[in-house]
Amino acid sequence: MRKLALTVLLLALAGTICGAAFAEDTIKVGHIAALTGDWAAYGKTEEMAAKLALDEINGAGGVLGKKIELIVYDWKARPEDAVNAARRLIDEDKVVAIIGPNGSGGNIATAPLVNSKQVPQIGTLPTNPLVTVGEDGKVKPYNFRICFTDPYQGKLIANFTAKDLGKMKAAILYDVASDYSQGLREFFVESYKEYGGEIVADLGFRGAQDVDYRAQLTEIKNKNADVLVLPNMGKEMALIIKQARELGMNEIVFIGGDGYGEFMWEIAGDAMENSYWITHVAPEDPNMAKFFADYKAKYNDECKEFANGVMAYDAIYWLKDAIERAGEADPVKIRDALEATKDLQLHHATLTINPADHNPQDKDGVVLIAKDGKGQFFKKVKP
Template identity: 35%
Template sequence: MKRWLAGFLAVSVVALTACGGAAPTGASGSGSGSDTIKIGWIGPLSGEAKTYGVSAKMGVDLALEEADFMAGGKRVELVVGDDRGDSTEAVNIATRMLTQDGVSAIVGSVTSDPTIAISALAESYKVPMITGTATAMGVTMNDDGTRKPFVFRACFINPFQGTAAARFAVSELGVKRAAVLYDRGSAYSIGLAESFRTTFESGGGTVVAWQSYSGDDTDFSAIMTNVVAQQPDVLYLPDYYARVSLIAKAAKDKGLDVPMIGGDGWDSPDLDFATLAGGYFTAHYSDQDTREAVQNFAQKFQAKYGEKPDSFAALGYDAMSLLLDALGRAGSTDGEAIRAALQSTKDFPAVGGSLSFDEFGNPIKSAVLLQVQADGTYKYITNVD
């Protein structure tokens, strides 16, 4: 219970309810003549992806607390919106933040599809936005391959983690026949699946089952019957924890006992650890990483919340820290000034590593590979550059 309460607690916060609550009368707005900077935070504090949002928000709150809620000599006020992992709700919240609450920047969202949806608004209003955790290519890039100049992220991108997972499967697990199951309506799931397939096949493997499903599906027994018939020796499951747990259970029920691999969407305390024990996934962070920045963050997080941080907490912390640093260097709440400061970030000491942005607003950083343990923990395996 403590974890959920901590996820909802905030200091100096104006909360936006799911139906869109207005800021209290008399709240200070951002601007060059104001002593307050408003920053919007958008993410799922309820719904299927709520564990991601709660963790990310905890990391954001810790970063703000360490900065004493100050940036560039101004007081920071956080405006919070629960998008429930829904793109339409994310757009509604972002619109209110930009048109009524006067935010100077947005941190969020947490999952890829809502983040892509609100990125268009950030571009339209020329308000900088940084997500800690949304990995799909479309977050910072338009369909024609051009850059969204006002959008940034603190995490690696889908092609990188899909490639890393495939290389691990081929070189370390020695598997040759893969089954890939993905959500055909999710940019996150599709991006990971495609990059895994490309790299796995180029490494000499064969994708014997390429199976899509709907995001509303809960019964995977028929799909798994088809998959088992293809005799794969590895399953790649690039989806979020709730659906991955259901798919893994269906695989075990059909007697398919092969390694399972996934992406950072597995990183949740609500993952079915017993069923997925022994499986591997690519992640952004491990508290077993011995680097000083990681251990300092883990200790501070543990002291504040009484639990170990996950990847989403670390990336929420990094995203807010990067924005606060840029606000300080920009010396202004002007969107272009903040954008330029973010883009010029060089060797920032983030929990995820020394971070600089490339020309697409993506960080240059490594990933970690973790193994699921039956006791509800993850075992650090290796770093992947």
């Protein structure tokens, strides 16, 4: 009996030792992605692109001689779920850093937690300034982003609308329940007026609840706007565009930001044609050719939500670089390395981080034109 008990004890100890050894051989990284709900197309693409990056990095020997292990949780595009995911990643999974989520609201919600726990977080596409800087103007030490911000994006949209399109009478239809939408609207209005543009209608709706926008669109039609600015996410924008064309708004031009998604064509169809979208990357960028080819080879599918895919992919590579410069998988040292990033050549851009606000500096914006059933490169812009 004693021999059996001793054997069980030895096996248990061996299991504990082996488990600890396995844990030491991996660097755990969290990923918060919208895998279900209205943003699932974005989140699933992010997850697949991040795993592609990990396959490449781990296949080349990993980081500091260790493999990176990615732990992914669904935030369902709900801030409370983002907080729960971040808490689980930090307290239970013991990750050294977190990638995502893509939404501003999710990152703003998780900020108190990641800063109190001292675990760095890289938002993939959260453009609201409050993601990395508090209401007091002070930088949030452990929050970073790989994308440009709403003030910059708003200025890009305003510049392109007024200078390139020559459209000086704008209507706006925005989601009053979205930090992203409200922020982008605010900064567009500010910049558009500086360019001499006039806001003839500024109307709201409630995302995830409203699906009929005909009342607002009728008012916009009656105000004779020549451009409709949509600072929203894909599903709502597609429905708005479809309903606008059904109301006979055939001359108005649609323009929006990085909420654009290829799945919008499935909702709006040909109504999408000749709309414009300011985003972060274009599929035609030659620097991204290998990524798109490798993504298709691995998943037998196109990377349709390419902005999300590219940001998640390069966020993993940025984190890899930071861990290497930190010299160890320590969250505080990784944070310091992220903040010190300068002239890092990623796949989609050269990245330099401003320590004062943890935002990328001077990134080009890309204008896509919706044409022939997909978003296509139109031009690069910088105000």
